[in-house]
Amino acid sequence: MAFTFFCPVKLIFGQPMAEALPPVLADIGAQRVLLLSDAGLARIGLAGQVEALLRDAGQQVATFLEVKTNPTVADVEAALAVAQAADVDALVAVGGGSVIDVGKAVGLLMTNGGRYADYQWRGQPIRRAILPLVAAPTTAGTGSEMTKVAVIEDEETHSKRGVLSPQLFVRAAILDPALTASLPPGLTAATGADVLGHALEAYAGRRANPVTDTLALDAARRAWRNLPHATQNGQDRAARREMLLASALAGWAFDQSGLGIIHALAGPLTAQYGLHHGLCIGLLLPYGLAYNLPALGDKRAGLLSALEMPPTLSDKAIVDRITAWLRGLGLPVSLREVRGVDVAQITEADLVAWGQAASAMAMLPNNPRPATAADCTRILEGMI
Numbered sequence: 001m002a003f004t005f006f007c008p009v010k011l012i013f014g015q016p017m018a019e020a021l022p023p024v025l026a027d028i029g030a031q032r033v034l035l036l037s038d039a040g041l042a043r044i045g046l047a048g049q050v051e052a053l054l055r056d057a058g059q060q061v062a063t064f065l066e067v068k069t070n071p072t073v074a075d076v077e078a079a080l081a082v083a084q085a086a087d088v089d090a091l092v093a094v095g096g097g098s099v100i101d102v103g104k105a106v107g108l109l110m111t112n113g114g115r116y117a118d119y120q121w122r123g124q125p126i127r128r129a130i131l132p133l134v135a136a137p138t139t140a141g142t143g144s145e146m147t148k149v150a151v152i153e154d155e156e157t158h159s160k161r162g163v164l165s166p167q168l169f170v171r172a173a174i175l176d177p178a179l180t181a182s183l184p185p186g187l188t189a190a191t192g193a194d195v196l197g198h199a200l201e202a203y204a205g206r207r208a209n210p211v212t213d214t215l216a217l218d219a220a221r222r223a224w225r226n227l228p229h230a231t232q233n234g235q236d237r238a239a240r241r242e243m244l245l246a247s248a249l250a251g252w253a254f255d256q257s258g259l260g261i262i263h264a265l266a267g268p269l270t271a272q273y274g275l276h277h278g279l280c281i282g283l284l285l286p287y288g289l290a291y292n293l294p295a296l297g298d299k300r301a302g303l304l305s306a307l308e309m310p311p312t313l314s315d316k317a318i319v320d321r322i323t324a325w326l327r328g329l330g331l332p333v334s335l336r337e338v339r340g341v342d343v344a345q346i347t348e349a350d351l352v353a354w355g356q357a358a359s360a361m362a363m364l365p366n367n368p369r370p371a372t373a374a375d376c377t378r379i380l381e382g383m384i
């Protein structure tokens with residue numbers, strides 16, 4: 001067995017943002033900061049609170065508070081223009097994965113120059129570390145605060161193309177569970193389903209190693225137990241804390257070990273219907289798992305233990321329990337249950353095209369069970 005594990009992120013867990021942020025910026029030596037956030041967080045006053053906190057800490061502050069749910073290259077360029085005009089020396093991203101990813105992309109262009117498209121998947125090498133970025137996630141979902149990837153939508157092709165490099169790690173991640181308390185139940189459930197998706201795919205993936213297995217199983221255990229509580233009662237502080245930790249651990253795991261068929265199938269479905277990423281991953285979880293369970297071998301026992309299921313359970317019973325868990329969260333478990341999807345309009349040609357698109361996704365070769373385009377089409381067909 002040979003593997004490498006590298007993550008230079010300073011993880012600060014459980015400390016209030018107001019206490020954690022000023023010393024981190026002092027360590028960086030920052031004086032002029034760009035605060036990135038989104039309109040929803042500006043509306044509830046969170047972005048304003050962080051801006052005041054930064055000014056109190058002696059920082060000059062520029063703001064970009066318009067990051068969209070599925071950010072595009074145009075969003076990155078707009079934020080970059082603000083960063084350049086203010087000549088900032090650090091970035092603070094307060095928000096979900098979209099805000100943190102825009103922070104990474106802006107940080108990349110600030111230090112490396114050029115345009116985002118130059119660095120997209122298998123593009124130019126990234127020679128310099130991004131501008132120091134402090135991430136404070138307000139959702140327990142993407143784990144972007146622990147990963148070396150940024151995903152930004154190309155508005156011309158509507159494809160989400162990532163940039164991947166060890167230069168993209170954030171400098172520090174401030175995990176303050178209080179920041180996730182205002183997330184509504186639907187988004188709590190969807191982002192949390194993404195956490196379980198990351199954990200299970202990182203654990204089952206071909207590039208998994210003993211370190212990622214430990215992180216992934218712990219993340220899966222915490223998410224499985226706590227997501228129902230965090231969804232039912234957003235003020236359940238213990239459940240929020242557990243989910244935020246699970247999200248970071250799962251992000252840490254999948255960053256090193258890769259994802260699999262669930263995230264590969266999400267690509268064409270998201271491109272077709274503009275689905276929320278977490279909702280799409282929740283939808284795919286039972287189907288992807290049903291496909292992979294026969295190939296898990298020795299790893300099956302660890303997965304069942306993390307999900308608190310008896311070791312004798314059949315594949316079908318495991319999938320049924322996961323489906324029931326998702327239903328309990330109020331998430332759709334078939335395509336016809338997804339708002340905005342008219343299954344009567346889906347043609348055989350659509351399914352074939354989506355299967356081909358999924359089979360071309362970079363994460364598919366990491367899946368424990370090989371899958372052809374026809375396999376992907378068959379799984380998608382079963383989801384209707």
Ligand SMILES: [Fe+2]
Pocket residue numbers: 142194197198263277281
């Ligand atoms: Fe994901």
